[in-house]
Amino acid sequence: MKAGADIAADMESTGGRQDTKEVILDAAEKLFAEKTYSAVSLRELTQAAGVNLAAVNYHFGSKDALLIALFRRGAIELNRARARLLREAEERAGGGTPPVREIVAALVLPAIRYSFTSTRLALYNQFVAFARGDGPAEAREMLDKEVGHLQRFALSLARALPHLPQHEVYWRLHFAMGVQHSLYTDMKRLETLSGGLCQLDDLDAVAARVIDYVTAGLEAPYTAKG
Amino acid sequence: MKAGADIAADMESTGGRQDTKEVILDAAEKLFAEKTYSAVSLRELTQAAGVNLAAVNYHFGSKDALLIALFRRGAIELNRARARLLREAEERAGGGTPPVREIVAALVLPAIRYSFTSTRLALYNQFVAFARGDGPAEAREMLDKEVGHLQRFALSLARALPHLPQHEVYWRLHFAMGVQHSLYTDMKRLETLSGGLCQLDDLDAVAARVIDYVTAGLEAPYTAKG
């Protein structure tokens, strides 16, 4: 009876225990980040999760649907945290415009914090990089819809940087996302490059570094282009 | 007779025509960047290249060896161009230290130029992001060895930014690489975010933007961390 699959797909809290689904999601998050969606087989995945091979298809419907569910879980938490920090910064500014540095902090801190402390969001950002172009079309569309959440930051930054044309704000926000991605995709290169000097141990220090760098880039003098 | 595979693998210029090998490499570069190494089948790849299915194994030995050859071709050209620009900047400085902005330009310009004008290096940077963690171990080792080329830029930047501790220079160079990667991995998100306002049409303008941003980040005031 596969009624469970459809029900569980629609509503998050069925009567049955939720353990298996989460165990699978956690294992998938780890493996998809280490390798690639299509490089990880369901046999490898279910074995790492300690569940039966058929469990993925039973609980999610397909491997593709698992990827989508995985992304949804991570995106919801990350965007919720970012939105909360941005709202708090705006309240602190008393209805005015928060300084660039605080907007940047709202964007950067959740990604760093959650990615290394929470088991649920661990490696989420690294996974996003792989999902693009690899996963099913539906997953890619979800990534694009994520843009809506970034729009809030674009607007806030545009108010804080009134001398910049709109498109320049978008470009610099885009670069800021690239800096964040570098924390999850190429750390090995940095460790090699620095001879082990640079590592992801002190998260607060790393966060401060990223915020300094991104803030400076956003506040860079504007020289008209093209 | 598979003698051809070994010979062609060792020496770049056999007596036979080189067309097929290059056609395969070009098709692989495009497809591996669009999807993922393991998401592209040899049947799909050889069909796109217009060659026989067995051609990859004949000319490269295996799918893995193709990936390695592909990376080698791109890395050689990119690093050569970067090294040349850096050397020229140093000569312009008359033995002294070039300004940060010129070091950054030497790092950034080849990646942008080659990636969009040359058919050989097109999509090379986007491919690198996927190769990490997906490809065979040998490919990953090659990526790490690439670090040697970045070391020159780290040294040059350290001289230009003497107030920064060494590890801070490494971190900021790392972030600079992340900004460059953002040009090849998430352009779709930027296009969506900006409503089509931002695009990769005017390469000179984009290059100037990246250089501005990265230079500002590198020159950001240093606040002691952790």
Added chain:
DNA sequence: CATTGACTTAAACGGGCGTTTGAATTTAGC
């Protein structure tokens, strides 16, 4: 013009893939 060697081709190989099945087992409601 026969021979050689580089290259191409179509066909096949075993293996691992995502998925499905149907029976066994566990869980929840009465």
Added chain:
DNA sequence: GCTAAATTCAAACGCCCGTTTAAGTCAATG
């Protein structure tokens, strides 16, 4: 404690993968 649904399980399905094979093509060589 019975019933019925939800879940787990081992086994199998067919498909497509990377690779190999052996025959075929073609240009250059002597």
